[in-house]
Amino acid sequence: MVDFSFTEEQELFRKALREWCEKNLPLEKIREFDRKGEIPHEVIEQMADLGLLVMTAPQEHGGTGADWVTACIAGEELGYADVSIAIPVFWLVESSWGFVVDRYCTEEVRQAVIHPAIKGEAFIGIGSTESGGGSDVAAFKSTAHRDGNDWVLNGEKMYISGTEEAKKLGGGYFVIARTSPAPPDAPHRGMTGFYLPMNAPGVEINKRFDDMGRMAISTGGFMMKNVRIPDAYRIGEVDKGFYLTMEGFDNARILIAAVCVGAARRALDIGMEYIKERKAFGRPIGKFEGIQFELADDWAQLEALRSLTYRTAWMQDKRYKEGKFSPLEVSRMIAACKLIAPHLAFDIYKHAMIWLGAYGYTKECPLEMGLRGIMSYCVGAEGATNIQRIVIARELLGKEYIPYK
Ligand SMILES: Cc1cc2nc3c(=O)[nH]c(=O)nc-3n(C[C@H](O)[C@H](O)[C@H](O)COP(=O)(O)OP(=O)(O)OC[C@H]3O[C@@H](n4cnc5c(N)ncnc54)[C@H](O)[C@@H]3O)c2cc1C
Known part of the structure; x- marks a missing residue:
């Protein structure tokens, strides 16, 4: 039997979150955060109070134990509210990678x-x-070598979201480093995951990028110079870090799709409101088929993406809770979501901006923030578009067709 409904609990969660967003994240505030280049700490505190932060961590570890469908509801609503994408990025990085760290870490890291x-x-x-x-x-x-009960990490990580936030708030990163020589036939083996606290001696933030979008969250880089961390900060098994990294990417990518759905819905709402009011040639421009047909196409494709996203999140839940789908089956579906979502959302922003004419191009209008923010997912945050294509084709044709082998 196919049932596409959300549970009553999920509907209530969406309603409560939407109300919070409407009250606390109006577009004028999002513009202010974008201008100042910072998410105010009170917003982060309120998100914590709402149980949104690392919400996928199980209740026994302090999270709300949200399933992936519920997390996608959060992503969609946050994307709808903060079209600049900064708050959604802060939220989704934690909900996806925090989940992986929590799943495989020691109590000390927890x-x-x-x-x-x-x-x-x-x-x-x-x-x-x-x-x-x-x-x-x-x-x-980047490398890590064992020294007694410690690991010593060296290397440089670049284009990393939240470096300034990690410096200010504390905390750190899931990092991956080579721990054994790469077998020529399987170079992805021999890498290990670690929790790297940003205040560990030898960690130095050496770059802050002046990004084009999502200005309220930083993107930077850091050096690891003989950083010594205890073995308790290793995440998962030695030499198996590649698989955890792929798991984290999957988790992030499904949430990105949900965020893009929400942000694109907002663009359509802003666009529809405008085309019903704005008049040209004696009538509202929304009466012209040249605009209506684009709106209808965008809406139809967005609905298709929304269904794909929630169906994939449902598969992800089945995978984790019941082992019903294999990780690779789910990865292929998630790659499809990440392949489509940012590009569709970008196109919808572009269309809506054009409907709004000159006004759409100004910073008085929120759409340009969305265009800039969404672009980060088109260029590659949490995995480039062609990599999604490679994942899908690998699952369709078989591993022997992986292009780089
Ligand atoms: C705003 C922003 C925030 C980010 N935040 C983080 C973060 O928090 N943590 C983090 O680790 N990384 C982060 N990234 C980096 C992101 O993960 C990388 O951009 C992404 O993995 C692609 O890597 P690259 O940019 O080095 O591109 P490259 O890997 O150099 O690829 C360049 C281009 O070549 C294409 N390409 C590569 N290989 C193939 C192939 N085999 N076939 C066809 N085309 C190919 C890619 O699709 C891409 O278009 C962020 C990026 C951005 C833009």
Whole structure:
């Protein structure tokens, strides 16, 4: 039997979150955050009070134990409210990578970062990408070697979301580093995941980028120079970090799709309100088929993406709770969501901006914030578009068709 309804609990959660967003995150405030380049701490505190931070962590670890469908509801509502995408980024990085860290970490790490992050007193992010590239994870140059009961990390991570927030709030990153030589036939093996606290001696934030969008959350880089962390900060098994990284990407990508759905819905709402009012040639421009047909196409495609996103989140829940779908089956679906969502949302922003004419191009109008924010997911945050295509094609054709092998 197919049942597309949300549970009563999920509907209530959506309603409560929507009300909070309407009251606390009106577009004028989002513009202010975007201008100032900061998410006010009180917003983070309120999100913690609402149980939104690392919401996917199980209740016994201090989270709300939200399933992935519920997390996508949160993503959609936050994306609808903060079209600049900064608050959704802060939220989704924690909900996806915090989930992975919590799932595989020791109690020591849980106490050090997961519990404080849930309370809004720390940040937990992903430090995967390096200056040499982000797509080819197996080629990363960062290393970790064992020294007694410690690991010593060296390397550089670049284009990392939330470096300033991690410095200010405390907390740190899931990082991946090479721990064994790469087997020539399987270079992704021999890498290990770690929790890297940003206040560990030898960690130095050496870059803050002047991004084009999502201005209220920072993107930066950091060096790891002989950073010594205890073995208790290792996440998962030695040499198996690649798989945890892929799990984290999957979790982030499904939430990104939900955020894009919400942000694109907002663009359509703003656009529809305008085209019903704005007159040209003696009638509202929404009467012209040239505009109506684009609106209808955008709405239809967005509904298709929304269904795909929630169906995939449902599969993700089945995977985690019942082992019903294999991780690779779910990965393919998630890749499809991440492949489509940012580009569709970007197109919808572009269309809505054009409907709004010259006004749409100004900073008096919120749409340009959305266009800039969504673009970060088109260029590659949490995985480039072509990488999603590679994941899908690998599952359709078989591993022997992986193009880079
Ligand atoms: C705003 C922003 C925030 C980010 N935040 C984080 C973060 O918090 N943590 C983090 O670890 N990273 C973060 N990233 C980095 C992101 O993960 C990388 O941008 C992404 O993985 C791609 O890596 P790259 O930019 O080095 O591009 P590259 O890997 O150098 O790829 C460049 C281009 O080549 C294409 N390409 C690569 N390989 C192939 C192939 N085999 N076939 C066809 N095309 C290919 C890619 O699709 C891409 O278009 C962020 C990026 C942005 C833009």
